[in-house]
Amino acid sequence: MFxxxxxxxxxxxxxxxxxxxxxxxxxxxxxxxEGPKMVRAQPRPGDTTVKVGDDVxxxxxxxxxxxxxxxxxxxxxxxxxxxxx
Numbered sequence: 001m002f003x004x005x006x007x008x009x010x011x012x013x014x015x016x017x018x019x020x021x022x023x024x025x026x027x028x029x030x031x032x033x034e035g036p037k038m039v040r041a042q043p044r045p046g047d048t049t050v051k052v053g054d055d056v057x058x059x060x061x062x063x064x065x066x067x068x069x070x071x072x073x074x075x076x077x078x079x080x081x082x083x084x085x
């Protein structure tokens with residue numbers, strides 16, 4: 001699994017609040033040709049849940065989670081974008 005920095009966790013919490021995500025809907029991390037993308041979605045069987053503390057921040061399918069294993073999700077403060085390193 002990948003590590004989520006506290007800066008990235010705070011940004012994800014803000015996105016979740018702005019999108020008013022609740023009630024069984026979550027923020028899903030997926031891969032596109034342009035790179036990782038996050039969308040509102042229902043959790044699916046086999047998803048990996050990414051938590052920081054008690055907060056569920058993302059769900060990720062098993063294949064994506066495997067490819068991101070060992071990486072870190074952080075906030076690039078110059079662009080305000082979430083990036084994997």
